[in-house]
Amino acid sequence: MAATIREVAQRAGVSTATVSYVLNDRKGAVKISDDTRARIWRAVKELGYHPNALARALAGKRTHTVALVMQFASIFTSWSGFTSELMHGVVRAAFAHDLDLMLHTRDHANTHAEALALGDGRVDGALLLRDWDDPLIDLLVEQGTPTALVFSRSRNPDVPFSCCDDELGGRMATEHLIRLGHRRIMHLAGSDRSSAALDRRRGYEETLKANGIEPRPEWTVIVPHSGAPFDAVMEVLGGVERPTAVFAWSDDVALRLMAEARNAGIRVPEDMSVVGFDSTEVCNHTHPSLTSVSQDIPRIATEGVRMLAERIEGRSDGPRHVTVEPELHIRESSGPCPQR
Amino acid sequence: MAATIREVAQRAGVSTATVSYVLNDRKGAVKISDDTRARIWRAVKELGYHPNALARALAGKRTHTVALVMQFASIFTSWSGFTSELMHGVVRAAFAHDLDLMLHTRDHANTHAEALALGDGRVDGALLLRDWDDPLIDLLVEQGTPTALVFSRSRNPDVPFSCCDDELGGRMATEHLIRLGHRRIMHLAGSDRSSAALDRRRGYEETLKANGIEPRPEWTVIVPHSGAPFDAVMEVLGGVERPTAVFAWSDDVALRLMAEARNAGIRVPEDMSVVGFDSTEVCNHTHPSLTSVSQDIPRIATEGVRMLAERIEGRSDGPRHVTVEPELHIRESSGPCPQR
DNA sequence: ATAATGCGTTTAAGCGATTAACCTGAACCG
């Protein structure tokens, strides 16, 4: 099998402790002569030695690995590319902090077991993308596992989070439509346990009210993912006084809507405007291209990983809550309100 | 911190060995009375004990974790949803085999270091999605790290792989277009180091030849990802005798093509047919919807994980090479060849 | 001359599990 530190020590004619010191370059702590140092490095090269990460971690040091824990049910179900961009961002950010990434994707019978599993020593901390009221978050905090939320917030104020200002995003989308003259605006909302979805919805509702429009309850339909039942939506679109614009909480739901609308003979944007959320790359490639609220995914991921790394190291230099401003990317799917 | 096996042993009034035997239920090896067993379990519950995975793995047992190793440069850059579906498939398959997933995403200075890092004890094996001629594959085999390829093949015949019959996929796409009357068929190819892309290209070329059409070299343009330069493609499309159909090696490249074609005033499918590959969900939601070759992603992932698990356990019951037949999903983007 | 200091390295005690080998007392047996 793989060479051990003992073999390296033997070959270099020193003790394993010396090898360890040289390999970890614990400057200041212990002095090692240049000669010994060279002998050890030579032995390392010759044997193709690479320290066993398990033993190293067990001996009290860090794992240099963090877990990414998503909501099991919804993991990798979005096809619009948001998850890919998220992963891309998280991977890069972790890499920049010299951290490996472990995907924690088991569906545990109970949340307690899941929390315990995350404390089994394999990771230094966890990056969470979970429900607003997820008990796992509280358990991890209680258990002392370093934790940070990304792309979501928690009711637990002790947990650092990094996310988009989703309420502002919801406002931007809705204001954009109002400015185009729309007043009958529908909302396709996400899960009511997701802080992001809830915030976007709040932004939508507040903006309507601020503009003297009373939100109609039946015009907010929950479509947690693009494969969810769509009857309720189509019923509204088929109504006599149907909405002239729709703000969807995610791009894939918006694209589903566009496809279904087309089937129903509704033209976008002539008959109905559509605005999505995330502004993923696919928005540029549909016909019509999709107006969407953009969140700075790499930035949010980077800040999340930074906060997690700080907690792991016991520091807390930087801000503990980061909210990144979104931007509205106007494309072809939103246009002036049709005159009747 | 977290409770250790010693604390459990103390509380139950037994030795740590006994606790270990009970927890691992090593029937036959050692007999433990029901009474002792119960005391131990009670202590476990009361302390909220969860064994340290690091120590357990170090003591000679398995990690129950596998690495997923992608090509660093291209990781999570596809936005069509292929990567999401891939991750979804791999996660589910790993879960079914009771394996955790570690994302190996560091860009190592040299492949040797990367191989060594994969042998540092943290994972039992590696699931690879790499270039056809990637030296990492050979190094891992040499090093004895259990390995399986997914969605790709290797020049190294010793490595088990699970992938789509990409050549057949290329043939299906091309034959479909020929049957529609097209004879001037262009191909947007993927990286020439990816086995999948190469196979698809071969399928395209062979089918042309089999139908008495000599492939024009300038009509195969390499577009490794949807963000790659597109000038060469547009030049062909702007030529006097331009192709009436294009087979793209991936959905996102096909969608890019559709968008650019539209900008250039070329209608799809009236003026030009387009066929993609992967048949991701987004194909149903574009306008026109995208004809595409579908590969059974969950199946390929499952088989890959199965083979890896077998190698880890030292078995090799099942087949060591799995090639899954693709299916052509005909949608709106492909139509009869326009008459001149 | 004695004590203090530095240097380069080793010793040895963990980290938290697993597991082969050994131990003990009671039951059984001819």
Next chain:
DNA sequence: CGGTTCAGGTTAATCGCTTAAACGCATTAT
């Protein structure tokens, strides 16, 4: 009654690495 058998444990080595403390030995300070 000496010896075997078996249930029900325990002991101690081990996995590969880290690190505080000790250890010679040569200098230097007092």
